[in-house]
Amino acid sequence: MATVSKLEKRLLKEESRYCSQGDTVHYLKKPRLFAGCDGSFLYDYRGRPYLDLQMWYSTVNLGYKNRRVIDAVRDQIDRLPQLASQYLHREKIELAAAISRQMQRSFQAKGRVHFNVGGSQAIEDSIKLIRKATGKTLFFAFQGGYHGRTIAASEITSSYRYRRPYGHFSNRAQFIPFPYCFRCHYGRRFGSCKYYCVQQFERLFDTEYNSVLDTKTGECEFAAFYIEPIQGTGGYIVPPADYFRRIKKVLDHYGIYLVDDETQMGFYRTGRFWGLEHFGIKPDCLVFGKALTNGMNPLSGFWAREELVSPAAFPPGSTHSTFSSNPMGTGAGLEVMKLLQEKTLAARVNSSGRKFVAMLKKLQKKYKEIGDVSGLGLAIRLELCEKDGITPNGRLVDRIFQAGLEGNLEYKGKKYGLVLDVGGYYKNVFTLAPSFYISDEEIAMAGRFLDELLARFTRSKSRR
Ligand SMILES: Cc1ncc(COP(=O)(O)O)c(C=O)c1O
Structure with missing residues (x-):
């Protein structure tokens, strides 16, 4: 143990001296080092397991060191x-064909697949695609939306903090309120609101003085x-079932394309292959990344409709990156696609998701501070508030997050840690993305740990 402490001390000292801290987030007061991983767990240098409920922001959906993906990589x-x-x-x-065929099954849509290495780069490539097809540079995007942190991806990512130090972004998107019904932007209630948010979006097109449309020519900017x-980063918020159908009607009317960013929700995270399948509309372009390789080798890309991405429309060299279709990534991706085609997977994600949400709902009965619990498949949100059940409580979330990573939680006489991810507009939401193979016992363990941490950091436990 003394040698482990010495090693950790040396590494942390060198990190603080030699590593740019600009290339990742540093949320933890005491940075954590990990030495191993397997299934739903990360392991520190002492061999202590940490139950991971976020799986590298929904990248390692099929569990750490998934045997089949590892074997495919070894073979490659x-x-x-x-x-x-x-x-x-x-x-x-074969990977491009598998994703294209999946698009046919999911949306009855014909198109092609284009590769790159990271979510942000794939977003950038999709921006070039749309610019080329339309000759226009302006986009709508959502408040609370996240599409990456390269320069162009930052233009359509909502957080002002991420852009602020870097000067003027001339193509900064027009950000539209997301249907975050738990905290409706317009103070309405779902059920009686008649999709007021969609009505407000439609109103932008009423007059040229709303700065979106030339009402004389019908030309939209x-x-x-x-x-x-x-x-995703906005807090795993699920829109009402008819929301996107209504928005798409407006977009179709004015000839505006829909780009579906599935970087975090794709590949069955929500219980359907693509998140958008829940909402009954088709994308013109769909961006994917993260879970395609289960985190084994960077690979991302987009699918687009044939008319946008045919070689005539988007010719060779329209984008290029040295590693864009690297064989270690495509080998892993192909095996992931094979695994995802297995019939039982969607059922498993949905049934584990229901069990997980039921466990959280039980905790909600016990703690007034749990404002909202909901989920789709295994994309689950736990929104923490003050005792009034609505005022965001980012401090409580931060304390639980830090304490989970101290590794002092107990289950059946053994010490564990808990890995959570924090999201939401007020950093008061745990965005939970467990492994698709999370076991019933691991769900029970997650419940025990969350209960213990909530009890530790809240005073009154009773709901009534
Ligand atoms: C929806 C979404 N789009 C794009 C990105 C950017 O991907 P990357 O971090 O691989 O650049 C992310 C990353 O979290 C994301 O969640």
């Missing part, structure tokens, strides 16, 4: 680990609306 190392993207290889072509079907 032995056969063709390296190849410049200008040459073709089997896995790239906006090229596309970038959406997340379920808002």
